[in-house]
Amino acid sequence: IRVALNTTNTVGLYQPTKLLYTLGNFSQFVRPGMKRLTISRSDNLAETEAITNLMVSAYLNESTNEVVYVVINPTASEKGIKLSVDKLLPNTNVSEFTPYITTDNDKDNLKNIMTF
Numbered sequence: 001i002r003v004a005l006n007t008t009n010t011v012g013l014y015q016p017t018k019l020l021y022t023l024g025n026f027s028q029f030v031r032p033g034m035k036r037l038t039i040s041r042s043d044n045l046a047e048t049e050a051i052t053n054l055m056v057s058a059y060l061n062e063s064t065n066e067v068v069y070v071v072i073n074p075t076a077s078e079k080g081i082k083l084s085v086d087k088l089l090p091n092t093n094v095s096e097f098t099p100y101i102t103t104d105n106d107k108d109n110l111k112n113i114m115t116f
Helices: 018-029
Strands: 003-007 011-013 033-037 056-060 066-072
Touching: 018 066
Parallel strands: none
Antiparallel strands: 003 011, 033 056, 056 066
């Protein structure tokens, strides 16, 4: 949260930042008890290169077999991603993905963009 106080620190403006919404992805979708899954990248980027590209992590809720991906794009440009759970959860069928997005647009704070 960004705070801008007046000179006497008696009145201020409090504003959520996009970092808050990035952290919100973790706290809303990655719940206590979920296990982090090992994932691999098809672009074969090293960890040091990945932090300037797309950062991806995946988590499993064992009681519901729900998989949550958190993908962070630290750049200003749009990037596509292809997600696969074939090797994450053997012998499991995924019936749908529900993506949420946060951008620099104020209306895009954890916005459900579609289900497929």
